[in-house]
Amino acid sequence: MDRFGPNAANSCPVTPLGFLERTATVYGDCPSLVYNRTVFTWSQTHRRCLRLASALSSLGISPGDVVPLQPPPVSILGSVSLKSDPFVSVLAPNVPAMYEMHFGVPMSGAVLNTVNLRLDARTISILLRHSASKLVFVDVLSRPLLDDVLRLFPASAERPRVVTIEDPYEDAPPLQSSALTYEKLLETGDPEFRWVRPRSEWDPMVLNYTSGTTSAPKGVVHCHRGLFFITIDSLIDWSVPRRPTYLWTLPMFHANGWSYPWGIAAAGGVNVCLRRFDAAAVYAAIETHRVTHMCGAPVVLNMLANAPDSARRPLHGPVQVLTAGAPPPAAVLHRTEALGFSVSHGYGLTETAGLAVSCAWKGQWDRLPASERARLKARQGVRCLAMAAVDVIDGATGESVKRDGNTMGEIVLRGACVMLGYLKDPEATAKAVRADGWFYTGDVGVMHADGYVEIKDRSKDVIISGGENLSSVEVESILYGHPAVNEAAVVARPDDFWGETPCAFLSLKDEASAAPPAESEVIAWCRERMPHYMVPKTVVFRPELPKTSTGKIQKYVLREIAKKMGSAARPSHM
Numbered sequence: 001m002d003r004f005g006p007n008a009a010n011s012c013p014v015t016p017l018g019f020l021e022r023t024a025t026v027y028g029d030c031p032s033l034v035y036n037r038t039v040f041t042w043s044q045t046h047r048r049c050l051r052l053a054s055a056l057s058s059l060g061i062s063p064g065d066v067v068p069l070q071p072p073p074v075s076i077l078g079s080v081s082l083k084s085d086p087f088v089s090v091l092a093p094n095v096p097a098m099y100e101m102h103f104g105v106p107m108s109g110a111v112l113n114t115v116n117l118r119l120d121a122r123t124i125s126i127l128l129r130h131s132a133s134k135l136v137f138v139d140v141l142s143r144p145l146l147d148d149v150l151r152l153f154p155a156s157a158e159r160p161r162v163v164t165i166e167d168p169y170e171d172a173p174p175l176q177s178s179a180l181t182y183e184k185l186l187e188t189g190d191p192e193f194r195w196v197r198p199r200s201e202w203d204p205m206v207l208n209y210t211s212g213t214t215s216a217p218k219g220v221v222h223c224h225r226g227l228f229f230i231t232i233d234s235l236i237d238w239s240v241p242r243r244p245t246y247l248w249t250l251p252m253f254h255a256n257g258w259s260y261p262w263g264i265a266a267a268g269g270v271n272v273c274l275r276r277f278d279a280a281a282v283y284a285a286i287e288t289h290r291v292t293h294m295c296g297a298p299v300v301l302n303m304l305a306n307a308p309d310s311a312r313r314p315l316h317g318p319v320q321v322l323t324a325g326a327p328p329p330a331a332v333l334h335r336t337e338a339l340g341f342s343v344s345h346g347y348g349l350t351e352t353a354g355l356a357v358s359c360a361w362k363g364q365w366d367r368l369p370a371s372e373r374a375r376l377k378a379r380q381g382v383r384c385l386a387m388a389a390v391d392v393i394d395g396a397t398g399e400s401v402k403r404d405g406n407t408m409g410e411i412v413l414r415g416a417c418v419m420l421g422y423l424k425d426p427e428a429t430a431k432a433v434r435a436d437g438w439f440y441t442g443d444v445g446v447m448h449a450d451g452y453v454e455i456k457d458r459s460k461d462v463i464i465s466g467g468e469n470l471s472s473v474e475v476e477s478i479l480y481g482h483p484a485v486n487e488a489a490v491v492a493r494p495d496d497f498w499g500e501t502p503c504a505f506l507s508l509k510d511e512a513s514a515a516p517p518a519e520s521e522v523i524a525w526c527r528e529r530m531p532h533y534m535v536p537k538t539v540v541f542r543p544e545l546p547k548t549s550t551g552k553i554q555k556y557v558l559r560e561i562a563k564k565m566g567s568a569a570r571p572s573h574m
């Protein structure tokens with residue numbers, strides 16, 4: 001047999017950036033993006049992204065061998081050298097420029113860093129300095145936030161150049177005429193620019209900081225190859241057809257919107273951009289644009305399911321909703337599906353750039369009662385096609401746990417979309433990506449007999465009561481079934497006798513405010529539905545539960561509150 005290997009024709013680096021050119025050829029006249037009254041076609045989006053790449057490249061950002069055809073006027077761009085640190089950060093909601101940057105920035109050879117704009121100024125200033133960003137794009141409404149961020153830079157630190165993204169639909173204080181704006185920058189770019197292809201598919205393409213749910217955010221770096229695989233996988237796994245109408249309810253700054261900016265381009269779909277949203281805005285956008293697809297954390301499903309009648313509109317047809325990012329309680333899935341949404345559930349991390357595992361649906365499950373369907377759908381599922389493997393392993397032995405849906409272990413993953421590593425943090429990288437070939441997620445789960453994985457907790461959230469490991473997620477999912485409960489989070493409260501006991505923090509639905517349940521009622525309700533050791537011994541009502549900027553409940557904040565409560569009085573009845 002001949003010995004074949006890679007050759008010049010089959011080993012060109014893969015990248016999701018190439019999807020744009022193809023889509024502009026096929027769907028050039030079709031709408032690519034809608035934002036208020038602004039509508040672009042795919043050929044316009046393609047040219048705008050090339051302009052952006054060209055303009056950035058003239059700032060000296062590209063690897064050095066690309067000469068811009070029309071050098072921009074120096075007076076507009078000033079002088080800035082981005083050669084040594086090619087990170088370009090952006091602080092913006094889901095507006096057209098944010099979408100274009102997912103192509104235009106890496107097409108210039110730079111690495112895109114989308115910063116969560118709900119973070120506080122201190123954290124953002126740390127992230128910008130950590131990534132040594134030399135250029136920051138900022139949404140016009142976030143200018144005051146960025147000013148605060150820059151004020152926190154030490155006097156000796158180099159400040160990034162700022163480019164403001166204006167918005168004709170928003171009232172914002174006028175900018176100085178000398179200010180560099182996104183559109184001015186684009187005007188300097190060449191729409192025929194030959195974009196900078198990666199020299200290797202392992203070249204970094206994006207940097208994303210994790211949500212900071214369990215600790216300080218970590219800078220996750222992904223390469224072209226990983227993003228190419230996850231993008232294609234995300235389309236196949238969710239069965240996204242050609243030309244979907246996709247509503248941007250998931251922030252693009254959250255793990256690059258699970259890689260759907262590139263995915264919707266690949267499918268030639270319409271990106272419906274929303275700067276801000278609530279239930280009424282989402283229902284209205286679905287009706288106006290005849291949305292077919294949208295993504296959101298379970299908190300978004302909860303918002304849709306618990307929306308007042310005045311905010312709701314009947315759905316025109318099937319709307320596919322993909323949820324991930326936190327455990328979706330079965331009760332919330334059930335309620336959302338009852339409204340006509342077709343919900344798919346997946347699991348992923350910033351470190352996998354999107355969904356690596358999904359609850360692949362089996363036809364025979366359609367015949368089950370709705371509550372049973374929701375229970376099955378709340379499981380995280382099986383590996384997506386492009387992933388090599390997922391397993392749940394015992395921390396001590398490194399062996400797979402029993403497939404009994406009961407034995408807990410750490411969820412580990414292997415596949416092309418696993419990150420390159422954490423920026424400037426070799427220690428954390430080595431802890432997460434180990435020599436045994438697994439990426440350690442830090443999530444605790446079980447493997448069911450049918451090969452489906454289910455998350456039981458994050459390792460830091462597991463409650464150990466009387467020596468028994470107790471899944472806070474399981475208790476929460478039952479609490480979500482209580483008719484008065486809007487949101488539930490269960491954390492450990494220290495206990496002199498049991499070590500820890502479950503403490504439930506609840507926010508109630510608006511309609512329950514007239515006759516809110518008492519703590520004892522909730523406890524009694526739980527005792528009828530779960531083993532006694534799992535029943536919360538304390539119930540705390542709050543108007544709202546604290547959340548991270550990506551909508552995840554901040555359990556560490558609640559854990560601190562529970563810790564301060566000290567040990568509960570020793571129960572006599574257990």
Ligand SMILES: Nc1ncnc2c1ncn2[C@@H]1O[C@H](COP(=O)(O)OP(=O)(O)OP(=O)(O)O)[C@@H](O)[C@H]1O
Nearest residue numbers: 210211212213214215325326327346347348349350
């Ligand atoms: N379908 C899901 N069900 C349960 N949990 C999920 C699901 N999808 C994601 N998660 C949780 O979200 C985590 C990934 O979230 P993300 O990458 O946004 O940062 P974070 O882990 O919240 O923040 P940090 O790592 O800084 O604490 C997973 O490790 C898991 O705990």
